[in-house]
Structures are given as C-alpha cells and as structure tokens.
Amino acid sequence: MKRVCFELRVKPDRLAEYTDEHARVWPEMLMALKSSGWHNYSLFMRPDGLVIGYFETDDLAAAQSAIKNSDANAVWQEHMADFLLDPGPSLSELTEVFHLEDQLSAGDDA
Template identity: 50%
Template sequence: MSTTTLSAQLTSTTQASPQRCCFLLHVRPERLTEYVEIHQRVWQEMRQALTDCGWRHYSLFLRPEDGLVVGYFEADDTAAAMDAMSAQEVNTRWQAEMAQYFVQPDGGAAEVLHQYFYLA
C-alpha cells in the first residue's frame, strides 16, 4: 500500500475523532531534564489559555531514551482548539521559549497523528 493510499485511509476511517488528538515532539536529549522541570511549573496564564481554548485531559508522555514526547488532549473540536490556542499571545511566548528544546527541523512544530482505532 502506498503512503498516499494509507494517508487517505487514515483520514477517512470511521474511527477518526475530532474530539481526540495525539502528537509527537522530539526533545534534545541533552535538554531533557530542564524540559521536564519547566513542565512542572507551566505558567498559570498558559494553563488558563489551554482551558479557555477548550483543551481537556492534556497529557504529555516522555520516552527518556531518545526524547520522544507524545502529547494527547481532548476537545469538542481539536482542530478548532488548536487554532484558538495558536492565536493566543501567551502561546506565542511559550512556543518561542520551548523551541530551544526541540530537534524538529521546522522549529518544534508537533507531528499530529491520525486516530484509526478506538475502543470505547
């Protein structure tokens, strides 16, 4: 199966959900400790903006061996919640601060994963 065919299948599956979102980031291994520490003290205004934009059950998971971060959140409409968050001034500041920790070639933008199975 080609990548194009698989991508089409993933985006058209009946088990896709506009209410759940999963994404990947990669943290620079030499910055992992500091990155985790910062997330123990997320700015209150950032936390409030996430809530105000509809983000719920937001979790980050880390694989320390290589800095892989898996993020997950729920919202009534995850695309709308991400768009709303991207318009927040506090998010712009937070992302600028966090960019130094990521190895992504595009400056730290998350890779969003497609849901293809869900057991309710």
C-alpha cells in the same frame, strides 16, 4: 469529543530541563489551553526525547486556532523552542486506530 495524539522530539541534552519546565507550566499558559478548548491534555516522554501528547477537544481547528492566537502561547512556544529538535509550526498528529470504549460501545449496539 475528538481525541488528538501528536509527537515531537526534545533534544537529548535538554530532557531534564524540559521535564522541569512542564512541572511548573505558567498559570497563563494553563488558562490559555483550557480556554482554547484543550481538555484532558497530557504529555508522555521516552528517555530518548520522543514526546507523545494527547488531548481532547470539541473542535480541533478552533482549538488550534485559539491557542495559536494566544499571547501566552506565543511566549511559551518561544521559550520552549530551543528544547525541541524540530520546533516547527504544527504538531505531527497521529491517526487513531483503536479505542476500547468505541469498540465496546459498538458491540453493545449489535
């Protein structure tokens, strides 16, 4: 399972609304994410609007393609675009540099 972390930025004057929208994500969008292969998906937000997203997937390219082609996602992205400072077409993926369980497992193998 691949772990994916990404960042985006919410407009400072839209933080409360962004949080409210994510407290009640549309059921169609929830099912689109699940059926597209996005697992264990979380968003974390700093007070300045930096959002860090995390999810796990078996196949990142397939998960991204499936969600991109989802009707629910198209409507959701249009709805959320005004909340973001840079509502670009892709996520700014972060590189994983440490994972506790991986290192513990590697130590067990030694």
